[in-house]
Amino acid sequence: MIRRLGIAQAILNDPDIIIFDEPTTGLDPEERLRFKNLIGEIKGDRTVIISTHIVEDVDAVCDYIAVIGGKTIAACGRPHEIQSYADGKVFLLPENHPEALNKSNYIVKRSEINGEVFLRLLSNLPIQAEPQHPTVKDGYLCVSKGI
Numbered sequence: 001m002i003r004r005l006g007i008a009q010a011i012l013n014d015p016d017i018i019i020f021d022e023p024t025t026g027l028d029p030e031e032r033l034r035f036k037n038l039i040g041e042i043k044g045d046r047t048v049i050i051s052t053h054i055v056e057d058v059d060a061v062c063d064y065i066a067v068i069g070g071k072t073i074a075a076c077g078r079p080h081e082i083q084s085y086a087d088g089k090v091f092l093l094p095e096n097h098p099e100a101l102n103k104s105n106y107i108v109k110r111s112e113i114n115g116e117v118f119l120r121l122l123s124n125l126p127i128q129a130e131p132q133h134p135t136v137k138d139g140y141l142c143v144s145k146g147i
Contacts, residue, residue, distance in 0.1 A: 018042075019049045024057050036060045059136040067143045075143040085142040086134030091121045093129045106145060108138065122147050 006023075024032045039048055039061040052058060058065055059079055066076040075082060093099065095110070095117040102125070109120040121127070122138060124147050141147065 015046065017047045017049070019051075021051045022053070023050060024052065024054055032057065055137040055140050065136070065140075067140055069144055075139075079136045082139040082143070083134050083136045084139060086122065086138035086147075088131065089122050089124065089142055089147055090132040090134045090138050091123060091127045091129040092118050092132050093121060093127070095119050097129070099127050099129070106141060106147065108141065 024035055027035065036057060039050070042048065043061065043063075048061075050058060050062065062079065064076070064078060065082050067074045067082065075085060090108075097119075099105070102123070104123060104125055105127075106122040107119050108122055111118055111120070120132060121129075122141055122145070
């Protein structure tokens with residue numbers, strides 16, 4: 001409820017610029033969806049700045065993204081431009097594949113497909129595996145981890 005109140009306060013009086021700091025932290029999935037829909041409704045009339053570590057929220061509502069690393073902007077651009085930092089670096093491998101747990105790879109997601117466990121990996125190294133289409137989250141991770 002406190003988070004909801006903070007969001008309501010931010011848009012009260014129809015400001016030209018709204019800044020949200022970690023607005024969806026602590027919200028359940030339904031409330032996060034409501035927040036994203038609200039931002040989608042109000043962003044056309046004003047500038048909305050969102051600071052968050054939840055990349056899925058940024059990807060859903062932002063037209064422009066800046067990835068901050070340390071004290072500088074490490075990358076910035078439209079979502080597809082951030083996504084492009086992961087081009088050729090995203091792979092899907094069976095969990096038991098010898099390269100799957102290489103220390104230079106980053107495991108992004110673990111999923112089961114037809115009863116077999118697969119890992120979605122980010123890697124700088126060439127891997128004999130099925131390449132995947134990158135997401136904004138993949139691009140963000142490549143920038144932030146220096147992949």
